[in-house]
């Protein structure tokens with residue numbers, strides 16, 4: 001009985017961290033792990049409540065549960081992108097950010113300057129959709145966010161404040177020992193995707209979670 005409970009809790013602990021989450025801008029719908037291997041994480045249609053997003057100097061945030069991963073960002077200017085073809089042009093994927101590798105797990109805030117993509121239709125006032133594509137050992141995973149671009153919009157301070165890197169040094173699939181936090185100012189670069197801001201140390205939340213689960217036994 002106890003073993004069964006442990007198995008359930010262990011599964012919960014793992015699935016809670018499995019795959020990746022798109023934390024900002026807001027994804028099309030609630031995260032469903034089983035559907036993340038599908039187009040836009042299982043959401044085929046654009047949302048009606050688009051996120052206003054800066055045309056220049058934007059960023060996106062993800063939480064990644066698998067070490068040794070790679071990510072890229074596709075972009076579509078279609079009004080309601082519902083297939084991978086909508087994120088391609090002339091048979092080629094339309095990248096807002098090219099593939100880059102990262103070894104660590106954790107929270108990542110990654111610059112996304114859409115004005116520099118040079119893609120026709122990526123302009124002030126345009127409705128676009130980004131599709132974050134990650135691969136970290138269990139196939140390609142997808143999350144989409146529907147945006148309205150603005151050349152005058154500035155990300156609010158409280159959201160800017162969340163743009164931090166909190167990486168874990170371990171190389172296990174879902175573990176989280178020795179969490180490092182880093183912030184604003186100095187460019188940090190943990191891996192080629194990590195051209196991001198750095199911040200002082202915060203406690204390792206994941207350790208707390210595992211501790212709480214053990215406490216339940």
Ligand SMILES: [Cu+2]
Nearest residue numbers: 018019066138
């Ligand atoms: Cu996974």
